[in-house]
Amino acid sequence: MRRNMLGMSQERLGESLGITFQQIQKYEKGTNRVGASRLQAIASILEVPPAFFFENAPTQDAGPGGGLSEDSSMTSVMEFCSSQEGIQLNRAFVKITDPKVRRRIVDLVKSLSADDLDQ
Incomplete structure (x- = not known):
């Protein structure tokens, strides 16, 4: 990544x-x-x-049998960040220097994703 x-x-x-x-x-x-x-x-x-x-x-699982466990939500985040869309979005986002604008973008994305959950 x-x-x-x-x-x-x-x-x-x-x-x-x-x-x-x-x-x-x-x-x-x-x-x-x-x-x-x-x-x-x-x-x-x-x-x-x-x-x-x-x-x-991934961290060592404390349960019986041990093994490695990884949060599935973190896996999807890492997959997105490694995708072309994720890379483009991240590159553009880090170029925004105004913290208020960055916060508004995060709020916008959250509101759009909440709409998708309601449908």
Whole structure:
């Protein structure tokens, strides 16, 4: 998501790391694990702390059998933020500097989504 927010291609990130874009695809899909030093390098290139990649991560379930649990609403939020619409919306929204305008946009979106629930 961060790479997309910056408008960076998988190829460009791969070149910065000295690896192929296919390897970046595997990291992003979760096919291959990312080592600590590689994660540090990716964080540096994407200008975020390594902890960024663990925010809202699945947590250990305290119930019997353990396992990982993830809030389904957070999953849908992350999927939206990774979509083209989500990226475009986020890029445009962060360019709005007036906090009052930002608040009004949030209120507008909330009111529109509430209308959809009533139908």
